[in-house]
Amino acid sequence: xxxxxxxxxxxxxxxxxxxxxxxxxxxxxxxxxxxxxxxxxxxxxxxxxxxxxxxxxxxxxxxxxxxxxxxxxxxxxxxxxxxxxxxxxxxxxxxxxxxxxxxxxxxxxxxxxxxxxxxxxxxxxxxxxxxxxxxxxxxxxxxxxxxxxxxxxxxxxxxxxxxxxxxxxxxxxxxxxxxxxxxxxxxxxxxxxxxxxxxxxxx
Numbered sequence: 001x002x003x004x005x006x007x008x009x010x011x012x013x014x015x016x017x018x019x020x021x022x023x024x025x026x027x028x029x030x031x032x033x034x035x036x037x038x039x040x041x042x043x044x045x046x047x048x049x050x051x052x053x054x055x056x057x058x059x060x061x062x063x064x065x066x067x068x069x070x071x072x073x074x075x076x077x078x079x080x081x082x083x084x085x086x087x088x089x090x091x092x093x094x095x096x097x098x099x100x101x102x103x104x105x106x107x108x109x110x111x112x113x114x115x116x117x118x119x120x121x122x123x124x125x126x127x128x129x130x131x132x133x134x135x136x137x138x139x140x141x142x143x144x145x146x147x148x149x150x151x152x153x154x155x156x157x158x159x160x161x162x163x164x165x166x167x168x169x170x171x172x173x174x175x176x177x178x179x180x181x182x183x184x185x186x187x188x189x190x191x192x193x194x195x196x197x198x199x200x201x202x203x
Contacts, residue, residue, distance in 0.1 A: 001092035003051040003113050006085055008073065009038055009099045011059030018100070024182025033179065038099045042068060048106050051095075051113065056085055079146030086136055086145075095122070095135035102188065103176045104132065111173060120168035121145070123161070126178035127187070129154030133173060143168050 010017050012035035015027050022030035046053035046068045055064060058073045074084040086094050093116040097104055101124075108124065115122040116137045124133030130152070136142065149159040164170060177188040 002090070003092055004089055004094045005045060005051045005053045005109055006056050006094060006096045007042060007045070007053065007099055008056050008082075008096060009042075009058075009064075010034075011057065011062035012038060013059060013062075016059060018180075020181040021179065021185060025185065033185070034100065037102045037179070040102070041097075041099055041104060045104070045106060045109060048109070050110060056081075056096075078151050079149050082134065083144075083146045086138065087142060091139070093135060093137050095133060097124070097133045098178070100179050101126070101132040101176050102179065103192075108133065108173060115171045115173075119171050121164060121170035122173065123157060123170060124173040125157055125175045127175055128178055128180065128184065129158070130156040130178055131160070132176050132178055134160070141168075 012031055014031050015022075017034045018030040021033065025033075042053075042055065042064070053068055055068050055070045056073045057064065057070050064070060071085075074081050076084070082096055085096065093113060095109060095112050095116075097109075104124075112122045112124070112133060112135045116135050120137050120143065122133070122135040123131045126132045134145070136145065143164055145160055145163050147163070149156055149163070161170065177184055177191065179185050179188050
């Protein structure tokens with residue numbers, strides 16, 4: 001069965017991305033961070049032959065990095081969009097990641113798919129209480145994972161896990177920094193001793 005990695009991404013456009021980060025570092029700085037992080041993530045993950053990589057995009061026409069298969073994000077809130085994407089593929093596990101976690105590397109994705117060989121769900125927790133990765137085995141059943149969830153709060157991961165209702169098993173990956181505002185950007189830079197140039201593992 002095919003393994004599919006879906007990167008949720010918004011077209012990098014001035015004033016239309018990373019509003020909380022822009023409030024702290026300015027519109028241009030936020031745009032630059034998002035554009036570079038997205039480009040490097042796609043180039044790092046999409047070339048791996050162990051899974052198929054797709055971009056689930058929103059924000060209108062844009063020259064996306066690399067020749068990667070693209071799909072429009074469905075309508076709805078974040079949970080509804082992720083659920084529709086998860087249910088839209090044929091057999092095989094699906095992993096979804098966001099585009100604002102610069103430390104995601106191929107070894108994280110490989111580990112997520114290995115976990116889905118024996119668990120129903122996998123999560124990559126973020127340091128703010130959310131999560132940077134979610135994956136489902138999708139067999140023999142597809143849990144209703146994403147509602148209700150208090151999105152953009154410190155309860156997002158806990159709410160999502162609670163939706164498993166003890167009927168499905170899961171496992172966590174390591175905690176990474178989700179860069180949403182100036183504070184998280186500072187923590188990420190301190191952790192990586194600089195900017196994007198030192199941000200990611202290449203394995």
